[in-house]
Amino acid sequence: MSEKQKLKVTLLAGGVGGAKMAEGFASLEDVDLTIIGNVADDEAFHGLWVSPDIDTMTYTLSGRINRQQGWGLADEGTRALETLTSLGEDTWMMLGDRDFGLHIYRTMRRMKGDRPSDIAADVAKAFGVKSKILLPTNDVVQTRVKTEQGWLSFQEYFVKEKCAPAVKALEFAGIEEASATLEALEAIASAELLVIAPSNPLVSIEPILAIKGIREALKKRAVPSIAVSPLIAGKVVKGPADRMMSALGMRADAVGVATRYQGLADILLIDHQDVALSAEILDLSIAPHCSDIMMKDMSDKMRLASEIVDLARAQGQNGAAA
Amino acid sequence: MSEKQKLKVTLLAGGVGGAKMAEGFASLEDVDLTIIGNVADDEAFHGLWVSPDIDTMTYTLSGRINRQQGWGLADEGTRALETLTSLGEDTWMMLGDRDFGLHIYRTMRRMKGDRPSDIAADVAKAFGVKSKILLPTNDVVQTRVKTEQGWLSFQEYFVKEKCAPAVKALEFAGIEEASATLEALEAIASAELLVIAPSNPLVSIEPILAIKGIREALKKRAVPSIAVSPLIAGKVVKGPADRMMSALGMRADAVGVATRYQGLADILLIDHQDVALSAEILDLSIAPHCSDIMMKDMSDKMRLASEIVDLARAQGQNGAAA
Numbered sequence: 052m053s054e055k056q057k058l059k060v061t062l063l064a065g066g067v068g069g070a071k072m073a074e075g076f077a078s079l080e081d082v083d084l085t086i087i088g089n090v091a092d093d094e095a096f097h098g099l100w101v102s103p104d105i106d107t108m109t110y111t112l113s114g115r116i117n118r119q120q121g122w123g124l125a126d127e128g129t130r131a132l133e134t135l136t137s138l139g140e141d142t143w144m145m146l147g148d149r150d151f152g153l154h155i156y157r158t159m160r161r162m163k164g165d166r167p168s169d170i171a172a173d174v175a176k177a178f179g180v181k182s183k184i185l186l187p188t189n190d191v192v193q194t195r196v197k198t199e200q201g202w203l204s205f206q207e208y209f210v211k212e213k214c215a216p217a218v219k220a221l222e223f224a225g226i227e228e229a230s231a232t233l234e235a236l237e238a239i240a241s242a243e244l245l246v247i248a249p250s251n252p253l254v255s256i257e258p259i260l261a262i263k264g265i266r267e268a269l270k271k272r273a274v275p276s277i278a279v280s281p282l283i284a285g286k287v288v289k290g291p292a293d294r295m296m297s298a299l300g301m302r303a304d305a306v307g308v309a310t311r312y313q314g315l316a317d318i319l320l321i322d323h324q325d326v327a328l329s330a331e332i333l334d335l336s337i338a339p340h341c342s343d344i345m346m347k348d349m350s351d352k353m354r355l356a357s358e359i360v361d362l363a364r365a366q367g368q369n370g371a372a373a
Numbered sequence: 374m375s376e377k378q379k380l381k382v383t384l385l386a387g388g389v390g391g392a393k394m395a396e397g398f399a400s401l402e403d404v405d406l407t408i409i410g411n412v413a414d415d416e417a418f419h420g421l422w423v424s425p426d427i428d429t430m431t432y433t434l435s436g437r438i439n440r441q442q443g444w445g446l447a448d449e450g451t452r453a454l455e456t457l458t459s460l461g462e463d464t465w466m467m468l469g470d471r472d473f474g475l476h477i478y479r480t481m482r483r484m485k486g487d488r489p490s491d492i493a494a495d496v497a498k499a500f501g502v503k504s505k506i507l508l509p510t511n512d513v514v515q516t517r518v519k520t521e522q523g524w525l526s527f528q529e530y531f532v533k534e535k536c537a538p539a540v541k542a543l544e545f546a547g548i549e550e551a552s553a554t555l556e557a558l559e560a561i562a563s564a565e566l567l568v569i570a571p572s573n574p575l576v577s578i579e580p581i582l583a584i585k586g587i588r589e590a591l592k593k594r595a596v597p598s599i600a601v602s603p604l605i606a607g608k609v610v611k612g613p614a615d616r617m618m619s620a621l622g623m624r625a626d627a628v629g630v631a632t633r634y635q636g637l638a639d640i641l642l643i644d645h646q647d648v649a650l651s652a653e654i655l656d657l658s659i660a661p662h663c664s665d666i667m668m669k670d671m672s673d674k675m676r677l678a679s680e681i682v683d684l685a686r687a688q689g690q691n692g693a694a695a
Binding site for chain 2: 097099133135137149173177178
């Protein structure tokens with residue numbers, strides 16, 4: 052492989068953590084990045100279709116993200132939400148004024164019958180995103196969280212209830228009928244490197260994998276697949292992955308993550324702190340690779356992305372030599 | 374009639390001029406005000422249902438109107454519209470962020486199947502409006518303006534084209550099938566004083582009157598009906614009424630206004646400057662009443678509203694004496 056040629060990287064990713072990883076790859080000049088994002092935390096608010104993970108990805112890669120929060124746009128306002136509140140609407144879902152412009156646009160185009168994946172691509176383009184942001188499906192798939200309070204939508208669990216209720220089960224409503232987009236299947240088939248971002252394995256990555264055709268396409272890969280653990284020393288960087296995994300009877304550590312990705316990843320990047328888990332991960336036929344996987348700033352993101360590219364190139368050469 | 378008892382005033386009114394008149398009546402302690410507003414300049418923007426005249430009325434009577442503009446809310450932002458612009462949407466219709474909150478709410482409730490008149494009432498209540506704001510119909514009626522550029526929606530003509538194209542014809546799409554709301558008919562039937570605001574006779578008042586049952590209810594009145602001319606010395610205070618009337622072969626003065634309201638108004642308030650038109654107005658069986666009808670500030674609005682109430686009470690006494 053020529054160093055001049057761009058490496059086609061396809062990244063499976065959820066929201067904030069996935070967007071950080073995407074930013075790392077997008078900043079590498081020798082990478083041509085395609086993201087397959089998560090739509091299972093989409094939900095209608097006030098009659099508008101909101102797609103939090105896809106928007107976080109778009110906002111991050113456009114450089115317009117609110118860096119303090121990690122989600123939403125910089126220089127946001129709350130005027131539209133204030134009106135909705137004064138009209139008696141339940142406004143626990145924080146939606147900014149600039150944000151609303153996008154939700155209005157998305158909803159209008161969906162009502163017109165446009166494909167959600169075309170809308171997402173047009174939005175990314177308008178925001179100046181160079182990487183491709185693909186949807187795994189154009190069908191509606193929605194994560195439902197069974198808790199001690201009953202079934203909640205993902206945003207109800209995550210935003211309204213702040214992940215407090217104990218999780219008893221997860222389901223992805225609509226997943227049986229959902230079909231993968233051709234763009235997503237093609238991005239997996241044509242990738243030279245597949246990466247699973249350090250996103251929540253259960254509610255960000257699983258609802259991508261569970262769409263008919265996607266897991267199978269990943270299993271059939273002829274190129275390296277590298278996953279990054281979202282857990283460091285049994286704790287998640289952000290979100291409820293650790294709590295959810297424990298609650299559902301899984302190990303809430305890098306071994307638990309590796310178990311989810313058996314057959315789907317060749318290498319799992321884990322933190323130096325988790326070196327003791329290496330043997331157990333290897334037992335799952337995934338090669339552990341210790342690194343500093345916490346992404347605090349842009350240089351961390353670039354370093355981690357570079358390291359993954361180097362690992363893939365080394366594996367490619369080993370593969371060719373074998 | 375006891376001075377303690379509130380006079381039931383029903384006002385037919387359009388946007389900015391109508392809202393000024395409404396504010397005058399709403400400020401009188403001895404008046405119980407009901408407004409029948411205009412929905413024929415409603416239009417969908419970016420998939421949201423916008424109701425400019427009704428909103429101007431609500432914003433004005435809640436005291437939250439942008440006083441400099443006469444429309445829109447105070448302390449507004451343009452972030453949502455900026456997003457829509459960046460997404461390639463044509464954003465000539467100025468919609469503020471707070472405004473968008475209302476349009477989102479209205480659209481959501483319409484999609485749910487709620488009656489537009491119930492939505493308008495709930496919005497007015499949430500905004501703290503004491504007067505009743507009624508819709509003349511729950512059906513969609515839309516003013517279309519035939520110009521040298523072809524047929525335009527009212528907002529295209531008014532906002533986008535700034536009333537520049539010469540008007541050749543007007544039509545109200547949907548008017549044949551529209552039926553009046555029971556609330557509007559009841560507000561006319563139970564009024565003790567009917568007032569036609571100094572709104573555009575052709576595109577604000579006519580699409581109210583033209584809804585089946587409304588003109589007839591007004592004609593059958595047993596109480597005084599008083600109109601206020603929107604034209605002073607042949608010029609309109611705001612909007613295209615004078616140009617439209619001329620273009621359509623009508624006299625663009627208080628006589629032209631009186632012609633429109635023959636059989637519907639007993640008295641027409643005209644400006645002192647138009648005293649010379651009195652005889653011609655009287656020939657149309659409408660009593661001209663000269664006053665200072667320009668409403669520059671709150672005291673003007675109150676004075677004019679008081680004057681109308683006094684005229685009505687005097688007419689009522691004359692009627693009782695006759």
